[in-house]
Amino acid sequence: MKAAAFAYLKPASLPEAFAALVNPHAKVLAGGQSLIPALNMRLSSPELLVDITGLPDLAGISLQAHSIKIGALTTHAQIEACELVRKHVPLLAQAVRHVAHAAIRNRGTIGGSLALADPAAEYPACAVALDSVLVIRNKATERRVKAERFFKGLFETDLKQGELLVAVEFPLAKAGDKSVFLELTRRHGDYAIVGLAAHNERMVFLGLDSKPVLLQKKTLRQTKDQLPRNPPADLYHSSATKRHLAGVLLERAWNTP
Numbered sequence: 001m002k003a004a005a006f007a008y009l010k011p012a013s014l015p016e017a018f019a020a021l022v023n024p025h026a027k028v029l030a031g032g033q034s035l036i037p038a039l040n041m042r043l044s045s046p047e048l049l050v051d052i053t054g055l056p057d058l059a060g061i062s063l064q065a066h067s068i069k070i071g072a073l074t075t076h077a078q079i080e081a082c083e084l085v086r087k088h089v090p091l092l093a094q095a096v097r098h099v100a101h102a103a104i105r106n107r108g109t110i111g112g113s114l115a116l117a118d119p120a121a122e123y124p125a126c127a128v129a130l131d132s133v134l135v136i137r138n139k140a141t142e143r144r145v146k147a148e149r150f151f152k153g154l155f156e157t158d159l160k161q162g163e164l165l166v167a168v169e170f171p172l173a174k175a176g177d178k179s180v181f182l183e184l185t186r187r188h189g190d191y192a193i194v195g196l197a198a199h200n201e202r203m204v205f206l207g208l209d210s211k212p213v214l215l216q217k218k219t220l221r222q223t224k225d226q227l228p229r230n231p232p233a234d235l236y237h238s239s240a241t242k243r244h245l246a247g248v249l250l251e252r253a254w255n256t257p
């Protein structure tokens with residue numbers, strides 16, 4: 001199947017991008033790794049694609065006073081190769097290796113993944129576990145939203161029409177922090193059946209509900225008891241299986257030194 005016809009614009013500046021995004025039928029195109037398949041399957045048929053890959057303001061990884069700031073256009077492969085991320089955001093460094101396959105990691109972006117908010121994706125759970133801040137702009141203003149408030153539901157975020165996610169800020173890891181990322185998949189590189197991004201007391205599951213599920217660490221038994229009773233089943237795994245697998249990951253993370 002082929003995509004329905006659409007107009008295409010590749011703005012050279014943020015003001016040009018925001019001017020185009022005034023159109024309620026426009027859609028942002030970043031790495032295209034999720035959007036292009038959706039267009040081809042006609043799950044989405046925008047009038048206009050606004051290709052943001054020519055905007056240098058949205059690229060790059062930098063060390064700030066209290067955070068690592070990652071521009072929305074930074075690809076999974078760039079995150080995987082980044083020494084700053086390995087040193088200061090070890091949870092993300094562990095998680096990125098589970099995102100899809102090398103070819104997709106070369107094109108897909110962190111902004112695209114967070115904006116899409118797939119419940120089985122790795123970055124949204126990491127962003128919540130790390131208490132990260134998403135930086136969002138429209139043509140007039142910039143606002144900052146905690147990850148926990150950004151993810152609203154199934155493929156639903158706090159982004160409003162005309163806005164762009166421009167960056168995400170991950171707090172710097174401190175000495176003694178414990179970060180563990182684990183997931184279970186049918187084949188390496190597939191979306192997770194269920195996964196866990198754990199940072200100190202914050203245990204965040206992916207694939208267990210329509211958005212990341214944050215549990216506060218108590219005793220192992222009490223933490224396990226907080227798992228959702230009836231997580232949504234998928235094509236291959238029942239609700240009970242998913243809950244069981246989440247418990248297995250929780251124990252593994254617990255026992256990771």
Ligand SMILES: Cc1cc2nc3c(=O)[nH]c(=O)nc-3n(C[C@H](O)[C@H](O)[C@H](O)COP(=O)(O)OP(=O)(O)OC[C@H]3O[C@@H](n4cnc5c(N)ncnc54)[C@H](O)[C@@H]3O)c2cc1C
Nearest residue numbers: 028030031032033034035100108109111112113115121165
């Ligand atoms: C076979 C396959 C396997 C995959 N496996 C995984 C996996 O295991 N884990 C995982 O997390 N992902 C997986 N993905 C998805 C991949 O990580 C995508 O790269 C990512 O979800 C979207 O990033 P993108 O840059 O390609 O965004 P696009 O596809 O270009 O856009 C995705 C959505 O985000 C919006 N958007 C993009 N950038 C912005 C922005 N800056 N501001 C506002 N809105 C924006 C777009 O309008 C669109 O709605 C897989 C994809 C494929 C094809």
